[in-house]
Amino acid sequence: MPDSALLQRTELPRPDVSLADARTILGDFYGFHGEIRELGSQQDRNFLIDTGPERFVLKVTRAEYPYEELEAQNLAMIHLRALDLGLDIPEPIATLTGEYIPQCEIADNYYWLRVLTFLDGQPLTKQKFLAEEQVAALGDVTARIALGLRDFKHSGLDRELQWDLRRAGPVALHLLKSVTDQGRRDRIAKAMIMAVKRLQPVAPDLRLHAIHHDITDDNIVARPGAAGRLMPAGVIDFGDVINGWVVADLAVACAALLHHADGDPFFILPAVKAFHARYPLNLAELTALWPLIVARAGVLVASSEQQLSIDPDNEYVLGNAAHEREIFETATSVPHTLMEAAILDAVGLATAPSDTAFVTPLLPDVTPENLRLTDLSVTSPDLTRDDWADQEIDWKLLARAAIETGFSSTRYGEYRLSYTRPLSQQAPATFALHIDMCLPSGTRVVAPFDATLKPTGHHLILASADLALHLDGIDCGLEDGTSLAAGDSIGLVSGAAGGIGGLRIQLCRDTDLIPPLFARPQQSAVWGRLCPSPSRLLGIGIDAPAPQSETLLSRRKKSFAKPQKNYYAHPPQIERGWKEHLFDVKGRAYLDMVNNVSILGHGHPTLAAAVGHQWSLLNTNSRFHYAAVAEFSDRLAALAPEGLDTVFLVNSGSEAVDLALRLAWAHTGKRNVLSLLEAYHGWTVASDAVSTSIADNPRALETRPDWVHAVLSPNTYRGKFRGAGATDGYVAAVADVIAKIDDSGQGLAGFIAESVYGNAGGIPLPEGYLEQVYAMVRARGGVCIADEVQVGYGRLGHHFWGFEQQGVVPDIITTAKGMGNGQPLGAVITKREIADSLEREGYFFSSAGGSPVSCVVGMTVLDIMERENLQANAREVGDYLKARLEALGQRSPLVGAVHGMGLYLGLEFVRNRETLEPATEETAAICDRLLDLGVIMQPTGDHLNVLKIKPPLCLASESADFFAEALEKVLSEGW
Template sequence: MSDNASVQRARLPRPNVSAEQAARILREHYGLEGSIRELGSQQDRNYLIDTGASRFVLKIARAEYATVELEAQNAAMHHLAGLQNMPRVPVPLADGAGRHILALSLDGEDCQVRLLTYLDGAPLTRQHFLSTQAVSALGTLSAQIALGLRDFSHPGLDRDLQWDLRRAGPVALQLLGSVTDHARRDAIAKAMVAAVKHIRPLQAAFRTQPIHHDVTDDNVVSRRDRHGRFVPDGVIDFGDVMTGWLVADLAVTCASLLHHADGDPFFILPAIRAFHELYSLKEEELRALWPLVVARAVILVASSEQQLTIEPDNAYVLGNIDHERKIFEVANAVPFSLMEAAILQAVGMDAEKPLPPIGRLLPGIAPEDVRLTDLSVLSLDFVNDNWSDHEIDWKLLAKAAAETDVASTRYGEYRLSYTRLRSDRAPATCALHVDICLPAGAEAVAPFDATIARNGHHLVLVSDDMCLHVDGLDCPLEAGEAVTAGQPIGHVAGAAGAVGGLRLQLCRDADLVPPLFATPEQAAAWSMLCPSPSPLLGASVDAPAPHSAELLAMRQRSFARPQKNYYSNPPQIERGWKEHMFDVCGRAYLDMVNNVTILGHGHPRLARAVGRQWSLLNTNSRFHYAAVAEFSNRLAELAPEGLDTVFLVNSGSEANDLALRLAWAYAGARNIVSLLEAYHGWTVASDAVSTSIADNPRALETRPDWVHPVTAPNTYRGPFRGKDSTADYVGAVAKTLQHIDDSGTGLAGFICETVYGNAGGIPLPPGYLQQVYGMVRERGGVCIADEVQVGYGRLGHYFWGFEEQGVVPDIITVAKGMGNGQPLGTVITRREVADALEQEGYFFSSAGGSPVSCVVGMTVLDIMRDERLQENARETGDHLKARLEALGQRFPLVGTVHGMGLYLGLEFVRDRETLEPATEETAGICDRLLDLGVIMQPTGDHLNVLKIKPPLCLSRESADFFADMLEKVLSEGW
């Protein structure tokens, strides 16, 4: 069949076969009856029948399609189904007469009919977001099918299809006549010409074999993995099986992914890497892969445009055309040379090409006179948030040049000044050029033989293998003039004695005007195309590359394994500002989990206070100095009347440990009542009363006999639910207290978080602490309020969590936010309780209450007051909670929203009746949020609660960004 005949056949409409006719075929020829609905198809009619016991697909093709081709499709399915380690595939079934293909005439229209088994699973095409795991799995699946078909043979494989990428150029030419939009037609034609130009020199090396040629997101079915992500595991629709280029099979798969890519063509790289790991491709095939993706995009969009002229109401085509236009748009939004470099890097074929000989551009500037500026995340020249000044780079460069005459920015540097707050994607921060401040009038010479090209003041020196882009040079030469290495080409623009500036960038691709900056993900590929301009200056102007992976490996070698880090592949965070954190590549993350930094990161007032105190004195609290007296007094004033005595320690664990010792000493007994699902610290005593199995999987079986855990008063998923559950939970405590009474060993005290923080910010039942505290005090016990996480203004509506319950504890423990990251904790109690400890000797903490720690603590309180952070926690927290509760009305996965202020817990469940925890889904959601620029972690015994506890300076804009990103994840997937 000729290319023209193939295109003509592709112009045929689908067979005109109704659901009633399909039902009759199924009943009369296959003995099947059940519910029927039509499935989409471009040129076939496909009907799904559900008999109740099984499901099947009836495929009806026009008679113009050769029977031998349909036989080849059936044979390919049987072949793959018989192999080991293959994805699931449909199996063709015979009718009552043993026929696998039926030739039928339906209302005068000749058709060919087949019946296939139905594969359960969801197609990927309607999933807006695909995880990296899903993309990689699709690449693996494509390779498995290609390997499985490698030794398959059938006469029906030698066919002419419009989808055959070996004929993409002529087919596109035929299809273009149906594209009525002139601008779209011109774009399609231009893209195909460029693709063919890149493919033709390489195609002699391409391998040919039987291929599926349609392993796409639309033609695979998937199942959810343990994280609730869709991962493909079955292939359907063998309608395009044929003999073709092996690499074309992968190109088709990659093209189908582009409408999921959110505009980023690098999205496909995991699929390429996975395919290549299983079925290695040759270098020529890999170099041609992206042009083949572009060619596939051309055929897709042109074919759909044509089909709509034939069948304007074809719902399948109408449903796909927006996707196909998006595929075309993404495929043509990036240079071929960039994608070639990225693909070769992805599979480990990225041998760096040596630079051609390049001389110095500015012979009058000594290399040792060039001073480099630091514009990285770690730069000391960035103070507070001056990095947000749009002109800060030039200001710092000019400042450096004023001191040394010549100053340059650094190539390959990830600039903090180009970060973007509250952005769902990493911005372009990696500099692919350098800017130089130097005396105006400095002479420039050609660094290599070249031809002059101009675009206004933008000058380009073009050679066969390198281009130099220059701005800021007065050059008298005309476009088209040839220059030789060392020939003068102009002077740095500017008046004599003034400071001038040059912008320099090298590029290997003469057809490209490269960007000045690249995103971190694309930086490696762009650096292949735009190498360092260091040779032009005779000195290195390169920034050191981040070594995050090496540092993580170093951490894992020397840092104790029980000290975990967030995320399996964590960003390297080295700077912060308010509620934002920055990694070494300049990516900004919204910190929604860091309750340690209650003021926010990088607070200048706190930094000044700490620096001043360090310059004066830092020692232990046994010396007499003002700060320890002043800070202790401030803390006592924050507590309810009667709690007038303060201990200063280093952490919440130490504070709770000390509180337990105080209870033992004061009560003269050992028994402590604590709550299940709680966490109080890591010291021996604080760990003993911690029962959270998320923090310690063996917590429930390793408690010492003096610890008496009682039922967690979890009003959402506990044994007693709702606000009316107080009596039941109090009753559980009463039983435990009675058991202690019966033992005759006495009660030391009761410890609990006053809002159930570790479980996700769940409020205690109304009146719970009033009744429990009363029962404990009746027995001479001490009531300990663990406010380490929930207190100190975080709840917004209350400074202390116990205020919500209307009680006053005997001991308050605090840490975390009170030092804004400085090791600082406190125990606030009554004088007689504190004095009881002297029976066991004196208490001492080397760093607890040091001058620096005390100044930190007082400055934190001053800033909280002056910046109204508790009020902000209330107002912004209430707004955020309302946004999160609104998500619960749309997404069944949202069970409820706990907490108040800026201590919230969003709990995910698979079923709102059974409250089955969505543990794996929560982990996947947190990972996706990180990709979108939000730091979030799960909490609770089931790790199914988002623990939302950001710095109290969180802005309303940031709260909305978090809610928006969470909505995006819940809508699109993770």
């Protein structure tokens, strides 16, 4: 039990020292003068003074705290400063008379004084989100300080301290007297009793030496690192330095992390791993870590309540109270056994639990060969359209599977699509820790091992010394506490006579725990060890195979050409989609905000049926005579302006651009082509030649062939000309290049440009730009090509084609991507005389572009777009989303501009709105954070600092809200 002096100290208010008092102290004792303000503290008074050249912190401590303790704090800082830790540590400053800890009297009260150098930087506490590298860095800093203090000795370290986790239980119980909320008081008391109970067996093996004991997000000084993330650079506040348990230092740091964890206690594991890598902990310390974190959380909450009862105006305590309650809630949200297993797993010390021998099958009358399995995974062929959203779908499919033999079962370890949650910022619990069965009512159920029965209503628990079997759906007449031997009858599967009943089976190695039925994917491995598969009870292996995402990624890298990149460093394995949603193999739903290929959305049943039907009839190349190619060509020509009446069907946008350039050459007999800087048009030799985006090809500007003439990018946001007069400036730049071509006497074949600057982030061209440039090109006999592959086909909402926004009509239109909803399909639409020019060079065909299947796909896409009003949806939802993003830009200084229209938008991030310095690293980190929140997003533009927002045109307003809210969360909390 802590001594009375300690308990009395827990009830002391802060020193009664004003700003005027502090100013006098600093002038009289230290000769410091300057601006002064108070800093927060729980029981001290801290003041920051800025003298101009330097800044210092004045710490005023009540005289009840012994001098030796304060001296130990000063000397600990001096000791660490002498080591090469790679961290900043405050330096104690002496008074004018050479004292380091003088005493002064203010209003008949005596106080100790100390002055320390101030460390520049920011605390991590106000940044709600911390990235994994920040969490790991905090663990590593904690280990470095612990190692640095390992050999530090001082008599002031052996003291009674309310924060000493060796005394957490009795201290918390004392502090609980001030907690007025009975329910909260009981919860804290229960948590503390459980934590102390788990600590007692391992306490003798916990190492002791000098520790900081307060390395928290408040006491870490951080400075911007890569991607603008704050990274730990120094440690302050040595007020709790003590001889204590080494692992307590890590426990304090981990507890502080829990208010950044968004309710997920596994969030601390990178810190644990980093600490252990630098300062290895023994098994007892690793076992003690989570109980110590819970104990720290309990003391924090109880201490805040107690301090506010005696010092209700303490803004520092008031400010911390909410997140301290969040720490406690997260720390007590999971069982100790789970977190102890997770911690061991994180440091590579997890051990496989011993198998329990099952003497008798649970269902002796069920023949394994008669058991039918249901597939409820993401790739299940039995889940169609969106029936996975039906809350009863699991049991419906299970019952359907039981029709043939009367016996069916789900699979343990399956990530069930039926438990996915679209538009959720957290991954839902989808990993099945149990199996469900349909079988005839009255089927016998027997004990598979010796156990004691614990009925709780319809829920039965058979508990042995190290394993519990949980059962639901049994008629059991046995009493609580009945001892059962292996083979003894438990009861019968309930249900009407001759009917089908349901049975739920689950195992758990923690006999005091009622486990969840499902685990979150990130916790599934640890939960799987606590709740092993019950399939052995049935005498058959019916577990779902584990996803092989990492193995598949390795295979992809081995056999798939390296230049064919994938999104994300650690990509989710996506195997299913529905409308604007994508699903990975673990049942995580993502909002697809970048997939302009799937213009209709994913998994459209009408398109799937049309494709399947056509495949069952015919698929061949376009040189055969069949109806679909004529019908689709007519429909495409009808979509184009008058005069553009001839269609080529090809496989892709790159092929369409390549063909358009060939048409320009054939029609004009010239070779020179104008294209825009920062543009992207494709990957074939010709389409790549007119692409100048250095994001897609870092050597683009130095490797263009001599027939390509790149003109100044008409980027009205960050280009050379902005605002009024921008059009004239950019048109004049084109005129200069054309003049040089004129002087060469080689002539001009044409000009190609996206009608909206798609690759740069959907930036509109300057008003009237295309009209003037087209006129100059045509005056020289050249043709004008509108690349509509990304920006056309209804995506802009207000216009079907992007060039309509400029009020022009091109000579050639190229389109692809959305027109096939993912099927390889592109088109060139042009004038008859331009198309016929190609015949001088021979005939043309594209094997898959005009095939029956491709044509049916193209027509079905147009049908669905019309029937579902997708262009109108792009306009309405796109305008709504753009307004939300613009409002977000008013609150976040990182947002430079919102470009585009409809559902082709670009959100540009800059570090400075005046210089427009691109926030490239921040944009990449923001995309990674959005993925964690359930949004697929990627950067674009030459500086890769623009979010390319081009989702399926079926995007619902609720999904637009989800994206905007996720983005606001990232920009406000960090990335």
